[in-house]
Amino acid sequence: MIAMPGGGPTVDASVLTAIAAACRGRERLRFDYSAHDGTTSRRITEPHRLVGWGRRWYLVAWDVERDDWRTFRADRIDPRTPTGPRFAPRELPGGDVVAYLGERLNVALWHFQATLRFRLSAARVAELITPTGALIEPVDDNACDVTMGADSMHLLAVFAGLIEADFEVVDPPELRDRLARLGTRYLRAAEH
Numbered sequence: 001m002i003a004m005p006g007g008g009p010t011v012d013a014s015v016l017t018a019i020a021a022a023c024r025g026r027e028r029l030r031f032d033y034s035a036h037d038g039t040t041s042r043r044i045t046e047p048h049r050l051v052g053w054g055r056r057w058y059l060v061a062w063d064v065e066r067d068d069w070r071t072f073r074a075d076r077i078d079p080r081t082p083t084g085p086r087f088a089p090r091e092l093p094g095g096d097v098v099a100y101l102g103e104r105l106n107v108a109l110w111h112f113q114a115t116l117r118f119r120l121s122a123a124r125v126a127e128l129i130t131p132t133g134a135l136i137e138p139v140d141d142n143a144c145d146v147t148m149g150a151d152s153m154h155l156l157a158v159f160a161g162l163i164e165a166d167f168e169v170v171d172p173p174e175l176r177d178r179l180a181r182l183g184t185r186y187l188r189a190a191e192h
Contacts, residue, residue: 009075011057011060018079019059028084029061034076041191042080043072046087049097050074052126052136052144053105060097062090069093071104098135098147106134110149114156115141115170117145128163145170153178 022029029047034040045061048069054060057074069092092100098115118125122136122144129136134148146163150156157178160167169175 002023009056009073011075015077015079016057018081018083019047019050019057019074019077022079022083023050023059025083026086028064028087029059030080030084032073032078032080033072034078043070044084045070045072046090048089048092049137051097051101052122053101053124053134055129057126058101058105058130060092060101068102070080071101098145099136102135102147102149111151112153112156113147114146114160114172114175116160116167118142118165118167119143119169120163120165125165126164128165134159144180145190154182157182 002018008067021027026046029045031043031045032040033043040133044064045059046064047059047061049060050057056144059072059074059077061070061072062068063070065102083158102113117139119142120128121141124149125136126148129146134146137145138148139145146155148159149157153175160175160179161182169179
């Protein structure tokens with residue numbers, strides 16, 4: 001795979017660690033947030049999930065003062081310490097963070113979508129994927145789910161093969177047939 005020059009903004013590892021710890025510990029997270037226009041606001045959130053999308057990291061959280069769900073770019077977050085009190089988790093609209101974030105970041109616009117479970121950490125997959133709009137959700141330290149969209153099932157199969165790691169199809173089941181046909185073609189080509 002060829003790495004694309006540039007890419008997304010860098011995020012200090014300590015920021016990602018602070019966000020992930022607050023998500024895991026179900027502790028309110030206070031932070032200063034820089035908007036696109038450069039204005040800064042202080043936010044108090046109940047963090048739900050930290051998710052990689054293309055070359056960016058996003059926090060999906062309940063914004064306590066705005067009484068609504070919000071999505072924040074991690075590169076614009078400046079966490080405040082200490083974290084706040086523990087909270088009881090809320091139900092995310094639709095219950096699926098991939099669908100929720102996908103709608104907000106336009107994945108839902110693709111005609112075909114697939115979710116694949118790769119046997120690599122979310123951070124490693126984020127390094128390998130060029131800015132495609134794929135949504136990366138950690139499963140554990142050694143696996144992650146990647147949700148991507150494309151104009152055809154064939155392109156989804158091709159994109160899946162670009163990441164050099166073992167994977168399985170979570171959804172849709174018909175992608176397995178497309179992968180099998182593509183694999184058969186590749187094997188025939190390798191024999192000649």
